[in-house]
Amino acid sequence: MKRTFDQAGVNDLQHVVLTATYADRLAMINFVMSDFVGFMLAYFDLRLSQIQYLSTMSIALKTELSIGIADSWNNNLAVNFQKESSSVDEDEDTPKDIILSRYNSSSDLPVVNSLLPTGYFSIRIVYRNATGS
Template identity: 90%
Template structure:
């Protein structure tokens, strides 16, 4: 079943991934790593503008997203995903910023008393025309 690409849809998919058998989770991780766009198309009901965005996304961003998602799931952690709603018609290609945060102890020096586990990855999608509250 395809999900809506929103907070609830992403949370639902992650619950499925993190409660799956190790073999099934590994298959999903491999899918994300090998074909992020294909993964998104297979699991989410995307609007045309979202599909176009995925297809024009830079290789660097696709790589960073796929590695961050895969690392989190491999460490049995959900990705911290936050997607604001657009304040204009959702069918319109609304300008947005994608903010990524990552903590991986193999590449980042240890932080004293850090609450972020190894593999922590955060994706935040912020629409530029969304009024701040």
Template identity: 80%
Template sequence: MKRTFDMPGVSDLQQEVLSSDYAQRLYMINFVMSDFVGFMLAYFDLRASQIQYLNTMSTALITSLSIGIADSWNSGLAVDFQKNSSSAVEKENTPKDIILSRYNSSSDQPIVGSLLPTGYFSIRIVYRNIAGS
């Protein structure tokens, strides 16, 4: 079943992935790593503008997203996903920023006293306000 690409839809998919047996979770991790765009198309009901955005994303962004998601799921953690819009606010070509945050125990500079678990990954999609809209 395809989900909406919003906080509840992403949360629902992650709950399914993290509560599945290891073989199924490994299948999903491998799918995200090998074909991020295909994964998104298979599990989310996306609008034409979202599909176009996926198809024009840089390789660097796709790689960062896939590795962050895969590492989190492999550690048994949900990705912290935030998307600050509703369909009424989010227009077809509204500019957006995608902010990725990551904490990994192999970092050169560990975060002292951090409460973030190893493998923590956060994706935040922020839609910009456009003057006159």
């Protein structure tokens, strides 16, 4: 079953992954690592603009996303995913920023954040307003 690519849809998929058998979770991890775009197409009902964005996404960004997701799931952690709603027509290709945060045991964390678990990964998608700010 394909999910909507929003907070609820991502949370639902992560629940399925993190409660799956180890073999099934490993298969999902391998899929996201080997074919990030294919993974997104297989599990999410994406709009045309989202599919186009995935197809033009840099290899570096796809790699960073797939590694962060795989590391989190391998450590039995959900990725902290936040996606704001677009303020304009959802069919329009609205400019967006993708903010990634990744913490692992080798990170030099500020004392205030020292309780973050190993493998913690966060993805935040923020839409820019029409004025470009």
